[in-house]
Amino acid sequence: MSHSPASGSSLSAARRSRELAETVGGPTVDVLVVGLGATGAGAALDAAARGLSVVAVDAHDLAFGTSRWSSKLIHGGLRYLASAQFDVAHESAVERGVLMERTAPHLVRAQPFVLPLTPLVSRGQAALAWAGFRAGDTLRLTARTARATLPAPRRLSAVEARHLAPALRTDGLRGGLLSWDGRLVDDARLVTAVARTAAARGARILTRVRALELTCSGARVRDELTGEEGEIRARAVINASGVWAGGLVDGIRIRPSRGTHLILRSDRLGPLPAGLHIPIPGETNRFVLVLPQGDGRVYVGLTDEPVEGDIPDVPEVPETDIGFLLDVLGSVLDVPVRREDVVGAFAGLRPLLDTTSEAHSGAAARTSDISRRHAVLTSSEGVITVVGGKLTTYRRMAEDAVDAAVAARRLTAGPSPTASLPLVGAASPQVLDTLPAPRHLVRRYGTEAPAVLALGAQDPGLNERVLPGHPVTAAELLWAVRHEGALDEADVLDRRTRIGVVPADRAAALDAVRERLGEALARQG
Numbered sequence: 001m002s003h004s005p006a007s008g009s010s011l012s013a014a015r016r017s018r019e020l021a022e023t024v025g026g027p028t029v030d031v032l033v034v035g036l037g038a039t040g041a042g043a044a045l046d047a048a049a050r051g052l053s054v055v056a057v058d059a060h061d062l063a064f065g066t067s068r069w070s071s072k073l074i075h076g077g078l079r080y081l082a083s084a085q086f087d088v089a090h091e092s093a094v095e096r097g098v099l100m101e102r103t104a105p106h107l108v109r110a111q112p113f114v115l116p117l118t119p120l121v122s123r124g125q126a127a128l129a130w131a132g133f134r135a136g137d138t139l140r141l142t143a144r145t146a147r148a149t150l151p152a153p154r155r156l157s158a159v160e161a162r163h164l165a166p167a168l169r170t171d172g173l174r175g176g177l178l179s180w181d182g183r184l185v186d187d188a189r190l191v192t193a194v195a196r197t198a199a200a201r202g203a204r205i206l207t208r209v210r211a212l213e214l215t216c217s218g219a220r221v222r223d224e225l226t227g228e229e230g231e232i233r234a235r236a237v238i239n240a241s242g243v244w245a246g247g248l249v250d251g252i253r254i255r256p257s258r259g260t261h262l263i264l265r266s267d268r269l270g271p272l273p274a275g276l277h278i279p280i281p282g283e284t285n286r287f288v289l290v291l292p293q294g295d296g297r298v299y300v301g302l303t304d305e306p307v308e309g310d311i312p313d314v315p316e317v318p319e320t321d322i323g324f325l326l327d328v329l330g331s332v333l334d335v336p337v338r339r340e341d342v343v344g345a346f347a348g349l350r351p352l353l354d355t356t357s358e359a360h361s362g363a364a365a366r367t368s369d370i371s372r373r374h375a376v377l378t379s380s381e382g383v384i385t386v387v388g389g390k391l392t393t394y395r396r397m398a399e400d401a402v403d404a405a406v407a408a409r410r411l412t413a414g415p416s417p418t419a420s421l422p423l424v425g426a427a428s429p430q431v432l433d434t435l436p437a438p439r440h441l442v443r444r445y446g447t448e449a450p451a452v453l454a455l456g457a458q459d460p461g462l463n464e465r466v467l468p469g470h471p472v473t474a475a476e477l478l479w480a481v482r483h484e485g486a487l488d489e490a491d492v493l494d495r496r497t498r499i500g501v502v503p504a505d506r507a508a509a510l511d512a513v514r515e516r517l518g519e520a521l522a523r524q525g
Contacts, residue, residue, distance in 0.1 A: 005448060009200035009424050011485030013521060019204040020223060024230035029053040030411055031402070032219060032234035034211045034248065037067035038187070038391055040240035041194040041205075042398030042418070048201035049421055050402065050413040055232055056195075056203055057221060059210035060313070061491050062484075063191035065242050068495055069315070069348025070391050071261065071289060071301055074099055074108050074182030076143075076150075077392075078136040082285040088373055089139060095393045096182045097145035103395070104423050106432055106446030107190055110150050111183035112274040114164050115287075116332050119172040121279055126177070128284065129277075130155070133179040153179040164274040165290075169334045178274070183291070185443045187391060188495040192484050193423040194394075200424065207485060214239060214248050216382025216409075225487075236405035239385040240398075242351040243311050249379050253354040254387065256311060260321035261301030263344035263502055264337060269298055278332050288328040294440070296469050297343075297502070300325050307349060315347040344502040353388040376404045384408065395419065424448070440471045445479075452479050466516075467509040472497045474516050481520040489513045 023029070031047040033040050036058035044056035058064065077092030099108045117126050133153035140150050154177075161176030162168055184190055195205050208224040218233040239249050246252040266272070269290070276290035291299040303321045322345060330336035353375050374389030374397045386401040399416040406413045425446025435442050437449035445452050455475040456463035462475035480486040480496035492513055493500035499513075500506040 005424070005451065005483050007200060008202070009196040010483040011196060011199055011205055012482060013487055016206060016208075016485070016487070020206050020209065023055050023204055023206065023232055024221065024223075024228075026233075028218075028233040028235060029055050030234065030413075031055075031236050031238060031405055032057070032232055033238045033240055034058075034214065034219065035065075035239070035241035035244075036062050036191070036195060036205065036207065037065050037240065037242055038063070038191050038194065038394035039242070039386055039389070039397045039401070040238075041191050041198060042394045043238050043240055043386070043401050044203045044205065045194050045198035045201065045421075046395075046398045046402045046416050046418050047405070047413075048198050048203040049417050050406075050415075052402075052411060052413055054198065054203040055206065055234065056198065057206045057209040057211060057219075057232070059208070059224060061207050061487070061495055062195050062205075063188035063495050064313075065244070066348045066350060067191050067242075067391065068188040069259070069261075069346050070184075070187045071259070071291060071299070072184045072187050072293075073111070073289075073291075074184060074392050075390070076136055076139055076181055078132055078139070078181075079285060081135050081139070082132060085373070090142060091396060092390075092392050093139040093143035093145065095396055097140075097143045097149070098395065098419050099392075100149050100182050101145065102420055102422065102426075103418070104190065104193065104426055105429055106425050106427065106442065107185050107193065107423075107444075108182050109185075109443070110180050111291075112151075112164070113179050113181065113277045113289075114156065114161055114274045115177040115179070115277040115279070116161055116165065116168050117174045117176055118169065118332055120281060120331055125279060125284070129279070130177055132285075133177060136179065150180045150182070153177065164272075165276055166271055167269045167333050167335075169332060177277075179277070182392075183275075185294075186498060188498070189444060190391075190423075192496065193425060196424045196484065197421070205485065208487065211241075211248060214381070214383050235411060236409040237383045238401050238405055239383055240401065242387070243349045245351065245385050245387050247311075249381070249383050249385050251379060252377065252385055252387065255352045255354040256307040256349040257352055258305045258307045258315060258321070258347050258349055259302040260305075260317050260325065260345060260347040261299045262322060262325050262342050263346070264298045264300060264341055265343060266292065266296050266298055268337060268341050269333075272298065276332070278328055280328055281331070288325060290329065294443075295471055295498070300329055300337075303347075311349065315349055317345040317347045321345075321347070343504060346501055350390070351387050374400070376400050378404065378408060382408065444476075448479075448483075452476060455479065466497075466512050467499055467505055470499060470505065470509075472499060474512070477513060477516045478520050481517060486517075489517055492517060
């Protein structure tokens, strides 16, 4: 078996320059996609997989917006059952199974969670949660996801709960509930894999290209690296710019919801074989999640707060969110986590579609109550916008958007094949387990892990870690530039690897990353 990059899937600065020159002012393409988060990259792949000619642009980088700020979970839709959104719940469970068993088993694996039954969780609440987990397992069954992929929920004794989460307070702990869901090794890596798979199918993936104005026949764009402007002509235009969608198309009203996560060092909580579901006091169906990352860090999230005003490129984390998450976390721990233990924090803005009437569009309706259904809307100009939804259902959102484009513009294309189309690096768990590469590389690169490892055989210096205590090596930086479209240190630090999410780690690694990046770009040039 060859472990070299899939034919045509490599993204690089040289490829970007060449394809940008061919695209701007060039022949009309079938589909132009604006936005390269999960949904936009998914739409580019979906259209290209149907045989359409595709260009996809983003003003920044792959996964620059909401798609890199998620909980890294591939949810089965349990939350939507509680609010009677059965269609959304089923769709989520189906898409979770698609990712775990067919398209990205290298990037998505089963994650166990413990819900500790502390004195703050009444027996009625515990019974409700258990019924929910059993219903979630029924969802798994209806979605035809194998039991081997997602084990059954079960009750835990207090001893078992402490074994899976040793940091739990023992006073009054009467046991726990164990459940399973899908979790990504990294959301930005998923987007990169989707974009590269689209590129292998012929899509032109152009980062640092800002859409200034959209019409049904294309866009006026600006190359953010040179400032040059021009036109991209297309038969259909899909606006997949997430929380910024309303800025490109009139009549789209987004109600962003902020989800905040804290970052702790793993040693602060000790060994965590499982994540934690911590019930939020006074809420029946909301939890704070504790998510061990396997790289020396633990994420604690998340909030669900409405955001007013202009949409920033990178959302700020308010101290109120940090305090709230620490309070809930402290309710179940032996030793409370202090503010100074928080080494980083990030917030993502969910692009929820505002379907309330003008009279009721104020803050009265909580964003946590807004449906996570996605919507595909066609403007009076003929631009197709896809909004709402969530990371788990990105593939279905992309399929629906391309379906709309094909129908509206009478493009010649068959149905979407993406539910059975493996992403770059994908293989069965049996194949992945036999790859001659360290497990942490296989979880990030799948079948390409041996090729990443081989870079170190050519240059032993590439085997060195970029940051002490963090698994990323210099070889991964070179791979990001040669094959994953990274153009500068921010692309590498903040999205291809997640070193930059902890400010102190970012500062410590910056010089090494700049040095390696300069060498890699010089070799390309």
